[in-house]
Every structure is written in C-alpha cells, then in structure tokens.
Amino acid sequence: MAADEMDGADSSELLRAPLVIEYPFNRTTGPVVGAFVTALRNRTVLGIRDTSGRVVCPPVEYDPRTGAPLEELVEVGDAGEITSWSWVPEVREGQPLQTPHALALIRLDGADTSLLHVVDAPGPDSVATGARVRIRWADEPTGAITDIECFELDGGAS
Amino acid sequence: MRDVAIVSVAQSRHRRAATELNEVEMIQPVIRQALDQIGASIADIGFTCSGSSDYLAGQAFSFVMTLDAVGAWPPIMESHVEMDGAWALYEAWLKIQTGAADTALVYSYSKASPGDLPRVMSRMLDPYYVGPLWPDSVAYAGLQARAMLDAGAITERQMAEVAHRNREAARSNPHAQVVGSASVDELLAAPMLSDPLRVHDCPPISDGGVAVVLAAGDRARAWVDRPAWIRGIDHRIDGHQIGARDLTTAPSVAIAAQHAGVEGTFDVAEVHAPFTHQEQLVLDGLGLDDGVQLNPSGGALAANPMMAAGLIRLGEVATRILDGSVGRGVAHATAGHLLQQNLVCVLEGGD
Numbered sequence: 001m002a003a004d005e006m007d008g009a010d011s012s013e014l015l016r017a018p019l020v021i022e023y024p025f026n027r028t029t030g031p032v033v034g035a036f037v038t039a040l041r042n043r044t045v046l047g048i049r050d051t052s053g054r055v056v057c058p059p060v061e062y063d064p065r066t067g068a069p070l071e072e073l074v075e076v077g078d079a080g081e082i083t084s085w086s087w088v089p090e091v092r093e094g095q096p097l098q099t100p101h102a103l104a105l106i107r108l109d110g111a112d113t114s115l116l117h118v119v120d121a122p123g124p125d126s127v128a129t130g131a132r133v134r135i136r137w138a139d140e141p142t143g144a145i146t147d148i149e150c151f152e153l154d155g156g157a158s
Numbered sequence: 159m160r161d162v163a164i165v166s167v168a169q170s171r172h173r174r175a176a177t178e179l180n181e182v183e184m185i186q187p188v189i190r191q192a193l194d195q196i197g198a199s200i201a202d203i204g205f206t207c208s209g210s211s212d213y214l215a216g217q218a219f220s221f222v223m224t225l226d227a228v229g230a231w232p233p234i235m236e237s238h239v240e241m242d243g244a245w246a247l248y249e250a251w252l253k254i255q256t257g258a259a260d261t262a263l264v265y266s267y268s269k270a271s272p273g274d275l276p277r278v279m280s281r282m283l284d285p286y287y288v289g290p291l292w293p294d295s296v297a298y299a300g301l302q303a304r305a306m307l308d309a310g311a312i313t314e315r316q317m318a319e320v321a322h323r324n325r326e327a328a329r330s331n332p333h334a335q336v337v338g339s340a341s342v343d344e345l346l347a348a349p350m351l352s353d354p355l356r357v358h359d360c361p362p363i364s365d366g367g368v369a370v371v372l373a374a375g376d377r378a379r380a381w382v383d384r385p386a387w388i389r390g391i392d393h394r395i396d397g398h399q400i401g402a403r404d405l406t407t408a409p410s411v412a413i414a415a416q417h418a419g420v421e422g423t424f425d426v427a428e429v430h431a432p433f434t435h436q437e438q439l440v441l442d443g444l445g446l447d448d449g450v451q452l453n454p455s456g457g458a459l460a461a462n463p464m465m466a467a468g469l470i471r472l473g474e475v476a477t478r479i480l481d482g483s484v485g486r487g488v489a490h491a492t493a494g495h496l497l498q499q500n501l502v503c504v505l506e507g508g509d
Contacts, residue, residue, distance in 0.1 A: 014178060019216040019273045023281065033286045056402055058287045064397040084308070084405065086300025087353035092277050094292035103297040105401045114401030116288055116301075124353040129308050145290050 032061045035073055040147040043137050047076045047111045057111035058145075077109030079134040079154060084114075087124040096150050102127045106151060119151045126153065162254050163378040163385030164476035164505065165371050168192040172335045172366035172461035175271035181215060185267040185367040186227035192263070192369035196381045200229050203371070204259030206236040207250045209243035209266035209465050213281050216272065228263070235259070242266060243368060243469030244393075244430075244491030244501045250372055251391060260374045267367025268464040275363050275464070282494060284398060295495060296352045296360055302496045303354050303435040305405035314354070317434040318345040321358040321459055324437075328456025333470075335461040336362045361432040361462035368466045368473055379509070386476035386505045390419035393501035400496055408436075411443025411490065414502040418488075420444055425484035426451045428471035430491045432458045439497055440490055450488075454478075468492060472503050479507040 029037060032048060036059050039046045047057030049072040050064065057076050062069055085104035091097065096118050104127070105114035120136070121127045132154035141147040168191035170176075176184050193199060200206075206228055210221050217223070221238040228234065235258075239245045243266025250262035270278070279295035280288075306312045322342050328334035339345070345358045371381075378385040394410035394417075397403055427450045431437035437457075455474040458467045468491025475487035486506045493499040 017216075023285070027285065029286065037286070056399075058399070058401075060399060060402070064399065064402050083401075084301045084305045086297045086304055086355070087350065088294065088297045089350075089352060092274070092292055092294055094277075094290075096291055103291075103293050103301065105301055107401075113399070116293065116401055117291065124350070129304065145287050 030061065032059050032070070032073070035059070037143045037145070040145070041141040041143040043078075043141065045076050045078060045108060045135070046073045047108070048073050054112040055110060056113045057108055058115050074110070076111045079132060080106045080108035080111070082119065082127065082129055082131045082133060083107050084129060085119065085127050087127070088118070096146060101150070104133070104151065106133055117148055117151055119153065121153055160255055160374045161378075161387055162251055162372055162374050163387045164472065165373045165378050165381045165385050165480070166192045166196045166198070167368070167370045167473035167477045167480070168195065169333050169368040169470055169473060170366040171333050172364040172463050174335065174363060174365070176269060176365040177271065181210070181220065181224050181267060181269055182227045184269065184365065185224060185265060185369070188367050189227050189263065189265055189369045192265075192371050196371060198371060198381065200234065200263070203261050203263045204235065205250055205253045205262040206234055207238065207246040207253070207262060207264050208236070209239045209241050209246040209469065210268060211240055211465055213278050214268045214270055214273065214464060224267070242465050242467065242491055242493045244472055244503075245493065247370065247372070247469055247472060248391060248393060248501060251388060254372060254374050260377050262372040263369065264372060264469065265367060265369035266466045266469050268466060269365045270363050270464050271365050279495070296355060298495050299433045300352050300355045301400065302405045303359070303433065306435050306438075307354055309406045311406045312435050312438050314346060315342065316438070317359055318342045320434040320437045321345060324453050324456045324459040327454055328460035331455045331460060333461060334456050335364050337456075337460065355433065359434040361458045364461050364463040366461065366463035366466060368470045370469065370473055370476065382480060384480055384482055384507050386479035386507065388503060389506045390417070390504040391501070392417035393499065395499040396497075398498065405496065408439040408443050408497045408500065411440055411497065411500045411502070412445070414500050415444045418502040418504050420446070420488055420502060420504060423447055424450045424486050424488050426454060426475055426478055426487040428453055428455060428457065428474045428487070428489045430458055430468045430471045432462055432467070432492070434459065436497055440492075443500070444488065444490065444502065446488070468501065472505070475505050479505055482507070
C-alpha cells in the first residue's frame with residue numbers, strides 16, 4: 001500500500017494476527033506438588049502439615065507464614081465444604097466444565113485451607129457458602145489437578 | 159537516602175480498543191509528552207525502566223520492541239519488569255538511591271483489546287493447582303467479594319456506591335474511559351455478571367499507558383518548581399494460595415503502608431482497586447483519616463490499562479502536587495489477582 005493510502009485507513013485495512021496464549025515449557029513438580037498430583041492419579045487428595053499444625057490443601061512446599069520447609073504430607077477427604085464461590089455464566093475454553101458452573105474454594109474434610117475448583121450446579125441459586133460437595137473423579141486420571149473433574153453438590157442440587 | 163521526586167507525568171486517553179495503534183505507537187506520544195513538558199530529552203535520562211506483559215502483547219520480549227518509543231540511541235541503561243509500572247518506578251527509585259543514576263524515565267502500558275483479558279489473566283496464576291482450571295479473572299475476584307459479603311465486611315449497596323463515586327469523579331478526568339454513573343439504585347437493579355459481581359463492580363478493559371520522569375535533589379528542583387517528593391515507598395506480597403488466605407483482609411497493604419510511612423493527614427489518596435469490593439480492603443490497610451479526597455481520578459474503575467493502572471495512581475497524586483493543588487498524598491498500586499501484591503507511596507510537595 002502506498003504511504004498516502006495509509007492516511008485515514010479504515011479498519012478493514014488494519015493488519016491483524018492471531019494472539020495465541022501458550023506456555024511451551026515443561027516443569028518438574030518436585031517432592032510436594034509431585035506427591036499431590038501423583039496421589040490424584042490414585043484418587044487420593046493430600047495436604048501438608050504446616051509449622052502451626054494446620055493442614056494446607058493443596059500442599060505447599062514452604063510454610064505460608066514462616067517460610068520453613070514442610071514435609072509431613074497427610075491424606076484428606078474427598079468431600080468438603082464450600083468456603084467461597086462465584087458463578088461462571090460464560091464458559092471459556094479449557095475450563096473443567098463446559099456448562100455454566102460455580103468457581104469455588106472448597107475446604108476438604110481434614111484440611112484447614114481451601115482448594116480452588118469448580119462445582120457442577122444447575123444455577124447460582126443452588127450454590128451456597130457452607131454447602132457440602134464431593135469430588136467427581138475424571139475417568140482417566142493423568143496426574144494433574146484436572147483429575148478432579150469437578151465437585152458435585154452432596155445429595156445433588158439443593 | 160537521596161531525595162527523589164516525580165517531576166513529570168503523562169498518560170494516554172484510555173479507551174476500550176486502540177485498534178489502529180501498536181504498542182509503540184500508543185506509548186510513544188506519552189513518553190514524548192513526559193519529556194517535553196519539562197524540556198528534557200532522552201539524553202537527560204540516566205535510567206529507563208518499563209512495565210508491560212508479554213502475555214498481553216502476544217510476543218516474547220515485547221518490551222524490547224517498545225524501546226523504539228524511547229529512542230534508545232546512543233545506547234541507554236534500561237530495565238523492565240513484567241509487572242505494573244509502579245514496580246518499574248520502585249526499581250528506578252532504587253537505582254537512583256544507589257547513585258547509579260540521577261534521573262529516570264518510567265513507563266508502562268498495555269493493549270488488552272486483542273485478547274480475551276479475563277482468560278489471559280488466568281495465566282498469571284499458579285501453573286499446577288490453578289492455571290489448568292483456567293479461572294477467569296472476574297469469577298476469581300468474585301471469590302473475594304463473596305468472602306467479604308458473607309463476613310459482613312461489605313454490602314452490595316456499598317459496592318455500588320464505590321462504583322458510583324469513582325465513575326462520577328471521572329467526569330473531571332480527561333484520560334478516563336468510563337465517565338459518569340447511573341444511580342446506586344439503578345446499579346443494584348442490574349443483573350449479575352458473575353454472581354456476586356455486577357458489571358459496575360468490575361473495571362473496564364482498557365488500552366493505554368503512562369510515563370513519569372524521576373529526578374534526584376537539585377536536578378528535580380531545576381526541572382520543576384514543585385517536585386512531588388517520594389517520602390516513602392514500599393511493596394509487600396501476600397501468600398499466593400488464595401485458599402490459605404483470609405480474603406476479607408489485605409495484610410500486605412497494611413505492612414507496605416507502615417513501611418512507607420503512612421501516618422498523619424493526607425490531602426488526597428489514589429488507590430488501585432480494580433473491583434469495587436477491593437477499595438474497602440485497601441483503605442482498611444492504609445488506615446487513612448476521614449477527610450482525605452479519595453480517587454479524584456475515578457481510579458481503576460474509570461480506566462484500567464493493565465500494567466499501567468497502578469503507576470497512574472502515583473501519577474495522579476504527583477500531578478496534583480506538581481500543579482500545587484495538594485500538599486501531601488498517598489498512592490497505592492496492586493499487582494496480581496485479589497490484591498495479592500501491594501505498593502504504597504507517600505508523595506509530598508515542598509523544597
């Protein structure tokens with residue numbers, strides 16, 4: 001295009017290119033994250049005991065308050081309680097459920113902190129803080145947080 | 159400690175999509191204005207530091223391209239943070255403290271418009287436990303709002319009042335994107351966007367940028383009559399796992415405020431709270447007296463260019479000191495989701 005044609009170019013003449021989001025690297029997961037995702041493959045959830053005795057789930061390598069290295073992995077339950085949630089009306093690519101659902105923090109039985117995941121629910125009116133939820137496992141676990149396909153409301157939608 | 163001041167501030171007119179501009183074209187006039195209005199050129203600048211994100215630019219090392227907007231010849235000493243520009247300013251302030259430079263140009267910018275920003279923002283999160291779930295940034299923020307609502311720390315009406323006050327204030331801000339607001343009752347009658355958040359609780363998606371010039375001591379006094387001196391600056395971070403945090407407080411704001419010397423009275427405060435419920439958390443952490451003028455610019459609810467909205471808060475306070483309209487102000491910037499990381503800066507006029 002000649003330079004004089006650039007003036008007042010309408011939007012159809014603008015150059016466009018796709019924006020692809022990716023992180024094309026592999027990571028090693030280490031002794032704590034690695035143990036957690038390996039346990040998920042066996043349909044078990046692990047937390048870790050911090051220096052004050054709290055069970056942090058999902059587990060962290062270092063104490064959130066003191067920075068001390070943590071080692072004592074402990075098994076927690078596959079059901080728990082919603083501690084906070086929001087509604088996802090418009091599902092985006094890559095999210096665990098492809099229907100509208102709740103994003104939620106869930107404190108699993110035996111844990112003192114909450115895990116982020118999604119809850120399969122028919123609508124926001126059926127979700128509440130304090131509601132009991134249970135893991136629905138993926139059919140073919142791969143050793144990732146998505147081995148938890150989602151959480152289901154205990155006893156079905158209220 | 160060396161006395162360091164903000165001596166010049168410029169920002170773009172933020173808008174939803176600067177489709178016809180690339181990043182260089184968008185930020186170059188802003189940088190030019192910041193230098194021109196004090197009669198400076200890049201040769202007067204000892205250190206240049208920028209803040210931007212490759213995830214928004216869609217290109218690795220995208221900030222290197224943007225150096226074209228600076229005019230980096232002969233070679234300049236420069237650095238970059240993949241953070242809001244407020245942290246680039248912190249690095250520049252440190253550089254001047256070391257004596258390695260007496261002046262600095264700091265700028266930050268982003269074009270969020272080419273991508274799906276709420277989705278892109280999920281790439282900032284823990285790649286093992288959270289990233290694979292691709293939580294969008296609005297629903298993610300909703301977890302914090304819900305925790306505050308459940309705890310009685312805020313009401314939906316108070317959240318709507320925050321939106322109303324900020325966007326009404328933006329009427330006098332020539333750079334703002336969302337200007338003016340429907341009444342609080344009308345806002346509350348709107349449907350939920352992502353329960354418990356309505357549209358008014360969320361920041362706009364903005365393309366834009368900001369540039370400031372820093373100078374030490376007599377160099378600052380030579381450039382302007384009334385430098386905006388940085389009397390204290392500090393930044394702190396909360397734990398990265400939100401499920402292990404009490405989401406009804408932002409302890410790192412309070413710690414940063416304490417170390418930045420936030421005490422006594424302030425004429426103005428600019429806080430970086432992208433979502434309505436977060437303003438109260440920041441104010442609780444800052445512990446300001448009543449009577450401070452809060453967010454006269456309209457804050458991030460009026461314009462929220464990613465990577466720039468925090469540095470803009472410092473710029474808004476500095477601009478008011480430079481023009482003589484206020485004597486002392488405090489600025490706050492945040493980075494990450496849910497007020498994870500916070501920077502607080504005390505600015506003051508005078509010799």
